[in-house]
Amino acid sequence: MIDVNSTKKTNLMWVEKYRPTNLNSISSHEHIISTIQRLIDEDCFPHLLFYGPPGTGKTSTIIACAHQMYQKNYGTMVLELNASDDRGISVVREDIKNFASTKNIFTNQFKLIILDEADSMTNDAQTALRRVIEQFTKNVRFCLICNNINNIIQAIQSRCTKFRFAPLDNKFIKERIEYIIKQENLKVEEDGINAVVRLASGDMRKAINILQSVSMTTTQISEEVVYRCTGNPDLKDIEEITQILLKDDFEFAYQHIQNFIIQKGISLLDILREIHFYCLSIDFPQKSMIYILMKLADIETRITKGCSDKIQLSSLVACFQQARELATNEEMNLENN
Ligand SMILES: Nc1ncnc2c1ncn2[C@@H]1O[C@H](COP(=O)(O)OP(=O)(O)OP(=O)(O)O)[C@@H](O)[C@H]1O
Ligand SMILES: [Mg+2]
Structure with a gap:
């Protein structure tokens, strides 16, 4: 558990420091969160496909969800692959197939494979994944995450329940920014907060990053400072x-x-x-x-x-x-x- 005060002087990025740790702390997307919560409670978790613009909480949601489902078994039950890993067909044939084909003998729960930034997977890899998804449904559920759903082949789309993460409403970004301001003891004028929210245009990550970089240059944050520090015109x-x-x-x-x-x-x-x-x-x-x-x-x-x-x-x-x-x-x- 991260102690907010003890980490204050470290150089931990605020986007990570304030990444939601459970489903309840994800802002906005009430409909998606309540649906996922119901799927977990009723034990009928499908294959998922999250898509939408950056910084809207796709990765945070599935990670929070996985922590809630597996708790201390997270490490053994979840396989996370993202764009920094190899995305070719060999990964599907080896890593994914190996993980999916084995069952944890101590639990009846299915495992979870998170394929983050799935739109960067090659077409061959996606095609190979089609069969794997069907073949190992007993043991494993997949959660694919992407920005551009058009880069995911239709066959995969039809095997998953799709959730669109829309850009966040300014109201939710403002709430979260105000929370961080309070935690970090910052002095930010109202128009400074509005400027951060406006520049973020629905991207929570962008809002938090702007706030952190501006707070490093000055203690009194105003609208003008926000525009100046981010290189945006007043x-x-x-x-x-x-x-x-x-x-x-x-x-x-x-x-x-x-x-x-x-x-x-x-x-x-x-x-x-x-x-x-x-x-x-x-x-x-x-x-x-x-x-x-x-x-x-x-x-x-x-x-x-x-x-x-x-x-x-x-x-x-x-x-x-x-x-x-x-x-x-x-x-x-x-x-x-
Ligand atoms: N809905 C949200 N509620 C609270 N915090 C959020 C939300 N969305 C994003 N954030 C903040 O932004 C950071 C990035 O979020 P996340 O990694 O979930 O975005 P993403 O949708 O996966 O973006 P990308 O498509 O770029 O991978 C998180 O660490 C968190 O601090
Ligand atoms: Mg992500």
């Missing part, structure tokens, strides 16, 4: 940039954003994402808004593919210039009608 700066894009000419807007990028060391991609959020909250003629959103998506794709930042910045400014023209035309049309 909301006020984004508001100003968007207003310039909407009102000023091409030359001025381009220079302003370029200077901002150089002075604050913030990436164009982060600026673009924040502008996208900000745009969703402003009142703008529909046609222009649709145009802007489509263009922002294109620019994001091009930046992530490694295209030139300067050209993409000019495309961003141009997109707003064009959207303004569309808005003016729309207004004129309305007046004429």
Whole structure:
């Protein structure tokens, strides 16, 4: 059992320190947790397939579940394999088959094989697994975990009960962050907590990691500190940039954003994402808004593919210039009608 106070000065990552140890301490996913709890209680545990975005509690849930089922026998009854292990067909033929084919003579319980990050298993390995899953159902249950369910072959999907772990609601992330703040005796302003929650976008791991890294740089955590430490643009700066894009000419807007990028060391991609959020909250003629959103998506794709930042910045400014023209035309049309 981890003593919170004694570990405070160690460099233990908070994501591990605060990993839920039992099913009750998993935030959100009430429906999934209660279903799994019922399956355990009624002793009709199926093969499971957990999928969903990172940091939503998939690994934590199955580990908490396994600890609850096996307690001190965890070590002998559970086989955990993740992306750091070999994921080829030989693992299915040897490690998995060996573990699955043997029965613990001291208990009637089935064993559990956790295949974490199963979407990185080769297709051959997944195909080989189909038969193993069926053949050893008496001895063993499988829990496959992945981010992208499309990378799991249909035959495996149909053998498992699927649970989707959706991005966590901000309410649950906030609750957990407030709990950690209390345990760690941190001083965090309300807007600082909101900034952490907002930047996490449904990923609890990201929220906890941001909190830990920010707490290492300062004792008084505010919204501004959170944005600065994570290399994200401040909301006020984004508001100003968007207003310039909407009102000023091409030359001025381009220079302003370029200077901002150089002075604050913030990436164009982060600026673009924040502008996208900000745009969703402003009142703008529909046609222009649709145009802007489509263009922002294109620019994001091009930046992530490694295209030139300067050209993409000019495309961003141009997109707003064009959207303004569309808005003016729309207004004129309305007046004429
Ligand atoms: N629902 C949750 N309740 C409480 N803590 C959570 C939850 N989800 C994630 N966490 C925190 O985030 C950390 C990472 O969670 P976990 O490893 O379960 O995510 P995951 O869904 O398996 O992500 P990945 O797909 O990247 O493997 C945990 O150690 C825990 O601290
Ligand atoms: Mg995981």
